Amino acid sequence: xxxxxxxxxxxxxxxxxxxxxxxxxxxxxxxxxxxxxxxxxxxxxxxxxxxxxxxxxxxxxxxxxxxxxxxxxxxxxxxxxxxxxxxxxxxxxxxxxxxxxxxxxxxxxxxxxxxxxxxxxxxxxxxxxxxxxxxxxxxxxxxxxxxxx
Numbered sequence: 001x002x003x004x005x006x007x008x009x010x011x012x013x014x015x016x017x018x019x020x021x022x023x024x025x026x027x028x029x030x031x032x033x034x035x036x037x038x039x040x041x042x043x044x045x046x047x048x049x050x051x052x053x054x055x056x057x058x059x060x061x062x063x064x065x066x067x068x069x070x071x072x073x074x075x076x077x078x079x080x081x082x083x084x085x086x087x088x089x090x091x092x093x094x095x096x097x098x099x100x101x102x103x104x105x106x107x108x109x110x111x112x113x114x115x116x117x118x119x120x121x122x123x124x125x126x127x128x129x130x131x132x133x134x135x136x137x138x139x140x141x142x143x144x145x146x147x148x149x
Contacts, residue, residue: 001058003027003043005051005065012064015085015092022051030077039063039080048076053083062086 003026006019027043041056054063063080070076085092 001027001029001056003041004055004057005043005045005048006053006055007050008053012083013085015089017053017062017083017086019053027056027078038066039082041078041080042071042075043078044075046074048078054078054080060087 002024004024005022007022008017008019010017023045025043025045027041030040030042045051048065048068052065054065055061056063062083064083065078066081067079068076069079
């Protein structure tokens with residue numbers, strides 16, 4: 001099967017990683033696998049010095065190279081871990097969602113126990129020119145506050 005080896009400098013939690021192709025090689029799976037667990041594949045390659053990421057066409061998935069063992073000159077066993085974020089990025093981009101927390105911009109419309117807010121009430125007191133006699137009245141107004149002189 002064809003294995004494309006890449007160099008990736010981005011963090012694991014980033015969905016759209018920037019990758020540079022290092023080399024395309026052929027390889028064979030050495031063990032029965034679960035795609036979400038570790039995969040061991042044997043490849044023939046000149047050098048693995050720059051490669052830390054891989055794509056396997058047969059599975060249609062991207063993998064992190066977590067470890068490599070040199071079997072003999074030019075033959076390596078690669079221990080791979082599936083990168084679900086990069087493998088299914090086209091599905092993630094179609095989703096719409098509500099992000100409850102973001103490190104710089106807070107959504108004040110969502111209840112968030114980690115970000116405390118308090119809206120001070122706006123109260124304006126204004127004396128009526130003629131006053132009131134006899135009983136007490138309460139006048140409530142809603143709308144945009146105006147400046148009181």
